[in-house]
Amino acid sequence: MAVVVVVDLTAGPGVGFLPLVSLGPAFAGLIGTWRRTAVIGGVALLLCAGLGVYDGLFETRRGYTAMMSVAGVTVAGVAAAVMRGRREAELASVRSIAEVAQRVLLRPVPRGAGPLQVAISYTSADAAARIGGDLYEVVASPQGVRVIVGDVQGKGLAAVETAALVLGAFREAAHDEPDLAALAARLERSVARAVNGEKFVTAVLVEVRAEERTAAMLNCGHPAPMLVRADGTVTFPEPPAYALPLGLGMHGAEPPSAYRVDFAPGDQLLLYTDGVTEARDASGAFFPLQDRADLLKAAEAEDALEALREDVVRHASGPLHDDAAMLLLRYREPCHEPPGAMPCSSAKERRHRP
Template identity: 50%
Template sequence: MPLLPVVVVAVIALLDVIAGAGMPWLPLLAAGPALAASTNGPRGVMCVGLLAVALGVALALGHATPARQPAAVVSALLAVTAASGLASALRGRRERVLAAVRSVAEAAQQALLQPVPDTVGPFQVAVRYSAAAAEARIGGDLYALLPTPYGIRLIVGDVRGKGLPAVGTAALVLGVFREAAQDEPDLLAVVARIERSLARNLGPDDFVTAVVAGLPDSGDLEIVNCGHAPPLLISASGEVGAVETARPAPPLGLRALSGQAPGLQRLRFAVGDQLLLYTDGVTEARDHTRAFYPLTEGVTRHVCDEPTRTLSALHDELLTHVGGRLHDDAALLLLRKKTASEPTSVPSRYEAAI
C-alpha cells in the first residue's frame, strides 16, 4: 500500500476528529485513492479506497449524522476509487508500452553505439554526449573512431534535422565511413565515398556537416573539414588553437550544388598533443543572457593529461552555463597521443552514432 495516500487519508480523518465538524471534512477522503492512482497499481488504489470508505463510515457514525449523508459520502468514495483504479490500470498499460518502445530504442542504440575504449593503440580516447531530451538515446549527432591498416581514423558530424530521418542518415554515414576507412588509403577518398552515398540517398535540402581525421603511422594529423566546426588542437604545453581550414568545403551531400571539393590538411601531432572534435550543440549553447559557451576558454581551463577528466569538467561547465539543460544535442570527442612511458593497449575498434 502506498504510504503517501494513506497519510493523506489519516490526516483528513484526524482533522475531522479534532474539529468535530462532521460531514464537511469527509468528502476530502477521496484525495487518498485519487493520489494512489499516480503512485501505485489498481490493488493499492482499492486498498486506499476501502480504507477511506471505512474511516468515512466510522467518522460519520461517530458524529451521528443523518443516514443520507454517510451514504452519499460512501457512494462518492466508491466512485472515486473505481475511477482511480481504472486510471491506474491505464497508466500501468502505458508504462508497459513505453518500456517496450524503450527496449527497441536500446536495441537501436546497441546497434549504433559501442562502449568507447580508454585507449586505442598509442592514443587515449574519451567521448561525452549530452542529449537535449533526457529520454534521448540516439539522434543526428554522430561520431566514430576505429583503427585501420592506414592508422587511426575518426569522424564527428551533425546531420541536418532531428528524429528518425536524422538517425537513418547518421547510420548511413557511419556505415559508409566504416567500410571506406578500411579500404581507402587516401582520406579524401573516404570522404568522397561518403559524399557519393549521400548524394544518392539524401533529399535536396539534407546534408551532414562533418570532420574526418586520420592519424597514420607517420605521426602527422590529417583533417578534412566539410562545413563543420573547426577542431581544437591542444599542444602538450596546453596551448589551444582552432584548426581552421584553408580550403572551405560544403557539408557532405551538397558538393554537387557548389562544385567545391574539400582539401586535406596535414599537421604535426606530437606526443602529448590532443585533438578535440565536437558538434555545434556545444558552441551554440547559450546562457540566460544569450551568450554562447566559450569552448576554447573552457578547454584552456580544464585540459589535463586525462581526456576523461577534461571532458567531464567541460560537460559540467557546459550544463552550468545553460542552466542545467541543453536545447540541442552535444557531442565531444577528445584524442590524446600518449607519451612513451605510458602503457599502450592493443588497438581496438570503436564506432558510434548518436
C-alpha cells in the first residue's frame, strides 16, 4: 500500500492508482488474522479516500467505485481469514490426534531391555501424517527380549490399521508363545483373519536370550538385518529359506522356522524397513547401508541411529518417498556392580541425564 501511495503521488493526479490499494487487505487475508485484515482494510480505505481527493476522482464515479472495490476486497479478506483460521484450528486438532495415535500405535520403546541397549528411528514419507505402515516393538518376555520390525503393504489409513493389528497381536503373543515359530504363526492367523488375503506384512522377529549370547531370527519376507560385530565386521544374516509375509500363509507354504546367529557383548543388530535401503539419490542409486555401518560407532545408540537417519535423508536429497523405520539393538558389555550399588544401567542413564 505504501508503494501504491508513492507511485500515485509521483505520477500526479491525472493517473490515479488508488484501486491498487486493495492489494493490502487482499494479501492480509491470506496471511493474517481477521482482525489484522480488518485493520489493514480500514487503513486502505483511508488511503483510498485521501488519494481520491488528491486525484480529484470523487468528481466522477471512479472515486466511489474505487472505495467500493477496497471495501469489497476487505470484506472478502476478512471472510477468508476467518475460514482459514478455522481450517488451521481443525488441522492442529487433527495433528494432535495423529500424534496421540502415533504414541499409542508406535509407543516409545524402552532404552534398555535385559542386556540390550535399544534405539529407534522413524521417518514418515508424509511429514504431515507422522505415521504410516511401518511398525516396530520391543517386549521383555519370559523367553527373552523379543523384537519385531515390519512393513505393511500399501499406504494410508488402511496400512495404519493393519499395523495396529499386527502390533496388538505381537504385544500379547510375545508373552505367551514359547518360540518365534509359534509367535509368527499366531501373528499370521491374526493378520489373515483381518485382511483376508488383500494385504500382507513383511516382518522380521528377533529373540535375544542373555544367557545364550545368541539372537534367534525369523524372517517373513523382510530385508535381512545388518549385524555389526564388535570388531567392525558387517554381515546380513539371511535365513536358510524366507517365510511368506504375514497374511499370505493361506498359500500353503512351509511353516516358518527360526535361525540363530551369535550375538555377544559389543555387537550391534540393525533392523530396518525397505524405506532405508531403497532411498535413492539424484542419480537413482540406492542407499549403501553396508558402507555406512561406521556411523553406528557413536557412544550412545540414539546418537548413532540419528547419524544414520540423517545420512539417509541426505542421500535422498529431500523427503523420503517411503516410510523408513530403524531399530538398533546393542549388546551391552557385562557390568558387575558391587553389592548394594546402583544397577549399571540406572547409573549410566543418570550420568547422561541432562
